[in-house]
Amino acid sequence: MxxxxxxxxFCVALLNLGSxxxxxxxxxxxLQAVEAGTRAHDLAAVNAALARDQVRxxxxxxxxDPAEVESRVAALTDSELRMLxxxxxxxxxxxxxxxxxxxxxxxxxxxxxxxxxxxxxKFP
Amino acid sequence: MRTGRAAGMAASAAALALAGCVAHGPQLAPAxxxxxxxxxxxxxxxxxxxxxxQCGPAALATVLAAAGVPVQADDxxxxxxxxxxxxxxQAEMVAATRxxxxxxxxxxxxxxxxxxxxxxxxxxxxxQKTGAGPWPGWHYAxxxxxxxxxxxxxxxxxxxxxLEMPAARFLATWDRADRWALxxxxxxxxxxxxDFARYMQAAAGLESIGRIEAATLAYEAxxxxxxTEALPQLGLANLAHARGDLAGAERGxxxxxxxxxxxAAARNNRAAVLLDLGCPAAxxxxxxxxxxxxxxxxxxxxxxxxxxxxxxATAPDRAGCPPDSAPAHSPP
Numbered sequence: 403m404x405x406x407x408x409x410x411x412f413c414v415a416l417l418n419l420g421s422x423x424x425x426x427x428x429x430x431x432x433l434q435a436v437e438a439g440t441r442a443h444d445l446a447a448v449n450a451a452l453a454r455d456q457v458r459x460x461x462x463x464x465x466x467d468p469a470e471v472e473s474r475v476a477a478l479t480d481s482e483l484r485m486l487x488x489x490x491x492x493x494x495x496x497x498x499x500x501x502x503x504x505x506x507x508x509x510x511x512x513x514x515x516x517x518x519x520x521x522x523x524k525f526p
Numbered sequence: 527m528r529t530g531r532a533a534g535m536a537a538s539a540a541a542l543a544l545a546g547c548v549a550h551g552p553q554l555a556p557a558x559x560x561x562x563x564x565x566x567x568x569x570x571x572x573x574x575x576x577x578x579x580q581c582g583p584a585a586l587a588t589v590l591a592a593a594g595v596p597v598q599a600d601d602x603x604x605x606x607x608x609x610x611x612x613x614x615x616q617a618e619m620v621a622a623t624r625x626x627x628x629x630x631x632x633x634x635x636x637x638x639x640x641x642x643x644x645x646x647x648x649x650x651x652x653x654q655k656t657g658a659g660p661w662p663g664w665h666y667a668x669x670x671x672x673x674x675x676x677x678x679x680x681x682x683x684x685x686x687x688x689l690e691m692p693a694a695r696f697l698a699t700w701d702r703a704d705r706w707a708l709x710x711x712x713x714x715x716x717x718x719x720x721d722f723a724r725y726m727q728a729a730a731g732l733e734s735i736g737r738i739e740a741a742t743l744a745y746e747a748x749x750x751x752x753x754t755e756a757l758p759q760l761g762l763a764n765l766a767h768a769r770g771d772l773a774g775a776e777r778g779x780x781x782x783x784x785x786x787x788x789x790a791a792a793r794n795n796r797a798a799v800l801l802d803l804g805c806p807a808a809x810x811x812x813x814x815x816x817x818x819x820x821x822x823x824x825x826x827x828x829x830x831x832x833x834x835x836x837x838x839a840t841a842p843d844r845a846g847c848p849p850d851s852a853p854a855h856s857p858p
């Protein structure tokens with residue numbers, strides 16, 4: 403019984419580790435707001451890259467439904483999305499044919515790496 | 527499964543090549559030659575030679591000392607060195623920088639961003655993945671200079687106080703470490719060409735560990751740099767609330783809402799403060815707007831909790847409650 407109580411106290415203590423020290427009850431902490439905003443920002447950056455016609459054409463050519471990719475991207479964790487947004491941001495805005503193929507491959511690679519799709523298993 | 531993975535690796539190599547990581551000719555020359563000086567070296571950067579495998583503490587001590595925090599590499603060993611792994615984790619490098627009241631800014635993963643920081647006078651802590659030499663595997667070093675004409679970078683690295691490394695080799699090792707780079711920024715100062723999201727993440731981290739003075743300076747600098755952004759105002763208002771300045775907090779949240787009328791977090795916080803100020807009717811108007819905006823988003827639970835608290839209050843508003851905030855724009 404006492405042991406169970408200790409476990410519960412410990413669990414509550416662990417949960418508290420994640421909460422900002424200065425945030426008051428009822429207030430959303432700055433870090434929380436930043437992280438929510440970062441996710442929205444990253445998602446917008448990735449979706450903007452995916453929305454380019456040339457990028458969509460490449461997905462179709464590879465047999466991947468662009469709408470499917472978009473919904474899968476939305477399911478990525480914050481850190482995965484961060485990585486993807488960083489890679490997309492590096493690609494030049496002018497989007498030459500090579501850069502487009504680069505973006506398509508990077509998106510597919512990252513989705514593949516996190517186990518969302520398995521496009522590369524289709525190649526011999 | 528095995529062939530799938532191999533095909534994936536092959537495609538990975540292809541994608542990296544296509545993305546321009548495997549380039550020929552000079553590596554450091556920027557696209558716009560006027561954007562950066564051709565040669566920079568931060569000669570005053572201190573040097574802490576590493577011992578054993580402890581490149582992490584040595585490299586971190588270098589950037590902290592350069593940012594004006596006197597520290598010895600040995601003091602950092604307990605904080606950022608994992609004996610069993612003979613190395614240091616990136617998250618611990620960030621945490622150790624933060625716990626000294628400096629802003630740990632993770633530099634955007636591009637060559638241009640890296641060189642900009644050096645050109646602005648800040649040595650850059652970088653992670654490298656090396657394949658050979660006395661430290662196979664992962665290595666932390668500090669970029670203290672570059673020379674686009676000689677196409678090389680200058681490092682404080684390991685036991686070498688000044689290591690000139692060909693740019694192609696440096697960029698390849700940095701690239702394999704996902705181009706991770708960190709600078710320590712004195713609070714109130716700005717990185718070169720700062721990225722808003724990365725900066726705010728670092729600043730909010732200072733607040734969350736209780737470095738209130740540093741966080742205040744960092745948010746104030748952000749409010750100057752990005753006057754139309756809501757988050758710096760939200761941060762300053764949260765700090766005002768934490769020191770008991772309810773009226774100041776309310777004004778700050780109102781300023782944040784003015785800049786981002788769709789920001790559910792700022793509205794939630796303003797509603798909570800209005801309740802504490804004795805203005806439950808005004809609080810209710812604000813939390814209703816927040817609830818509509820928060821729907822389906824990350825703040826939905828926090829907003830619902832604030833709303834329950836406000837709905838339990840029955841007293842009318844006292845005299846002299848603050849004016850309502852800007853209305854939320856209806857979607858076009």
